[in-house]
Amino acid sequence: MKTGGMGVASKIFFGVLFWLIMLQGAPMAREAVPIIDIQAPSLRKIPIAIPAFLPGSEGPLLHEIAGQGLVYLADAVDFSGYFKVSSGRETADFPRLEGIVASKVNFSLWKNQGVELLATVGLAVDGEGQLEMECRLFDVIQENLLMGKRYRGPASDFRRMLRLFASEVLFQVTGRQGLYESRLAFVSDSTGHKEIYICDYDGTGIRQETRDQSIALSPAWSSDGNWLAYTSYVRGNPDLYIRHLEGGRGVVVSKPGLNITPAWVPGAFQLAATLSFEGNQNIYMLTGHGKIIKKLTHSWDIDVSPAFSPDGKQMAFVSRRSGSPQIYMMDMESEEIRRLTYEGNYNTSPAFSPDGGHLVFVGMRRGEGINIYRMDLGGGTVVQLTHNSGDNEDPSWSPDGSLIAFTSSREGVSRLYVMTAYGTDQRRLLSMPGAQTTPRWSLKPVRF
Amino acid sequence: MAAKMWVRYGLVLAIFCVMVLASCAGKTGNGDLAAQQELAEQQRLEEAERVAAEERAKQEEKARIEAERLAREKAEAERREAERKAQAKAAFLDTHVHFEFDSFALTSEAMKVLDAKVVWLRANPDVKIMVEGHCDERGTREYNLALGDRRARSAKKYLVDSGIAENRIATISYGEERPLDTAKNEAAWAKNRRAQFVIR
Numbered sequence: 001m002k003t004g005g006m007g008v009a010s011k012i013f014f015g016v017l018f019w020l021i022m023l024q025g026a027p028m029a030r031e032a033v034p035i036i037d038i039q040a041p042s043l044r045k046i047p048i049a050i051p052a053f054l055p056g057s058e059g060p061l062l063h064e065i066a067g068q069g070l071v072y073l074a075d076a077v078d079f080s081g082y083f084k085v086s087s088g089r090e091t092a093d094f095p096r097l098e099g100i101v102a103s104k105v106n107f108s109l110w111k112n113q114g115v116e117l118l119a120t121v122g123l124a125v126d127g128e129g130q131l132e133m134e135c136r137l138f139d140v141i142q143e144n145l146l147m148g149k150r151y152r153g154p155a156s157d158f159r160r161m162l163r164l165f166a167s168e169v170l171f172q173v174t175g176r177q178g179l180y181e182s183r184l185a186f187v188s189d190s191t192g193h194k195e196i197y198i199c200d201y202d203g204t205g206i207r208q209e210t211r212d213q214s215i216a217l218s219p220a221w222s223s224d225g226n227w228l229a230y231t232s233y234v235r236g237n238p239d240l241y242i243r244h245l246e247g248g249r250g251v252v253v254s255k256p257g258l259n260i261t262p263a264w265v266p267g268a269f270q271l272a273a274t275l276s277f278e279g280n281q282n283i284y285m286l287t288g289h290g291k292i293i294k295k296l297t298h299s300w301d302i303d304v305s306p307a308f309s310p311d312g313k314q315m316a317f318v319s320r321r322s323g324s325p326q327i328y329m330m331d332m333e334s335e336e337i338r339r340l341t342y343e344g345n346y347n348t349s350p351a352f353s354p355d356g357g358h359l360v361f362v363g364m365r366r367g368e369g370i371n372i373y374r375m376d377l378g379g380g381t382v383v384q385l386t387h388n389s390g391d392n393e394d395p396s397w398s399p400d401g402s403l404i405a406f407t408s409s410r411e412g413v414s415r416l417y418v419m420t421a422y423g424t425d426q427r428r429l430l431s432m433p434g435a436q437t438t439p440r441w442s443l444k445p446v447r448f
Numbered sequence: 449m450a451a452k453m454w455v456r457y458g459l460v461l462a463i464f465c466v467m468v469l470a471s472c473a474g475k476t477g478n479g480d481l482a483a484q485q486e487l488a489e490q491q492r493l494e495e496a497e498r499v500a501a502e503e504r505a506k507q508e509e510k511a512r513i514e515a516e517r518l519a520r521e522k523a524e525a526e527r528r529e530a531e532r533k534a535q536a537k538a539a540f541l542d543t544h545v546h547f548e549f550d551s552f553a554l555t556s557e558a559m560k561v562l563d564a565k566v567v568w569l570r571a572n573p574d575v576k577i578m579v580e581g582h583c584d585e586r587g588t589r590e591y592n593l594a595l596g597d598r599r600a601r602s603a604k605k606y607l608v609d610s611g612i613a614e615n616r617i618a619t620i621s622y623g624e625e626r627p628l629d630t631a632k633n634e635a636a637w638a639k640n641r642r643a644q645f646v647i648r
Contacts, residue, residue, distance in 0.1 A: 194625070215625050217590075217625075218589075218590060231593075236620075237620060238593065238621065257597060257619070258593060258621060260590065260593050260594070261590045274594060276594070279601070281594040281597060281598070302591065302594040303594075304590050304591055304594045305588070305590045305591065318590075318591055320594075324550065325550070325588075325591050345550075346587060348587070348588035348591050349590070349591075362588055364587065370586070370587075391586075393588060393589075394588075394589075437589065438589065
């Protein structure tokens, strides 16, 4: 079993370095798990088979869940951009499962399909009418089980169970979880006014959060996922609204001048924001109740767009202190500031990867337009992720680090796109009227 | 005695008759002349009055025409003045202070525009204004909010330094949210990078 993960990993990474960590808390298997190496020059999609689910008994309920569930799981796994999914939807002679456990799996049959991973799902209804879903992930090459999970609950929860399983599958290759339970906040002018909306990780389930009929901007998630901070002109001035997502209680920070670019401190009911009531645009730390705790930057020029490292110890931000907007990093304890970007004279919108090792940002280069770049914070190497495709802005990492959401004008109007952390699989996230900007992925949930 | 009485009576009667006749003669001979004179006088007066009235009417008409002319001229002057004021106000509202890309420094052209703003603000001392800072669509939305704030503050500082009371001038930044021209070219971007003035 220990070598199972490595068998897949060696296939996956083509000699690229990878690390192993222990999977904690998986009830049916403990595996050595490869983590996708973000430094790799390219991402090779891992071929995975997701054959038809096996209902344990006859009946319309399990039959229906099997049908809908297969499509749902295949789409979810495919959405990550890390897999090449075969689910038999396209080919009629796609193999069917004889059973969901290793002893019933004909591995050579799946090897012949050219896949390296196999996901099996079995469905049953227990005596209390609850749905039981047994999910397994096999390494087809090594012919062994990588991970197994059993979920139990109301039949109507089958999508949620499949999201959890998809999360485990993605975890096997990225080493991190959280994509399938995440949400995105963004700005859309579909109604003729810029309002804030929230959708599920895959761009479905869109709901309108603000109805100010004004200009709403810069949504920011608290790390417990319960609060949203944003700027709105509903009272005339760009004020900062800190609102609980359920019930809408909260406060308004409306100092004279700017009250903009909020960013929550991970694991704390605190946020940084740019205020200009003292004349200069500096970054301040506020409580979740909107009270100023301290002034963080003391520049005579523009300081905006704070972004915190996952441990909250570093804050990246944009400053014009050198004469052009560049990205700086502040150590929150020592308050020491160092400059991170030197290339080009326009670098903005920093966002930390969830592992804290990387920063994505937006750079404007003469002749190249506006693109998204990824910096390795250890070595300082910068990789360009978007090329020749309109203006690309507002990068935001998914909470598991697998994907980056961003805004692009590649099809004319600004719309929301996603790509893998490698820059591969760039595609539209959602379709709705008007222009969409500023996607902000919810953070990995941390209670405070 | 009786004869003497009759003479007496006859004399009295005669005198009476003479007196009556005399009075009658006065009435027909001398009386006609006076009446004619009176009539002539009356006609003369009436004529004079008519002439005077005519003259008065002429004068009144003249005065009316003059007053009308004056009123017309005044209205015209007022209209011109209102127009001039409206034009000055429109110029105040429609002439924007422009900036270079990623800059909030005031160019000499910008200062000229601001000097005109100062003149207008002095002529309209009761007016309070809002200076809006705007950016072009290039660059980052959040950063542009801050840049617009600086542009509005740059313009305000110039006005205050030129003697306009600070409490008459508020500022707001709209970043790149309210472009004047949504075209994607340098001409449109240049138009959109501005400090714009509105009356509160």
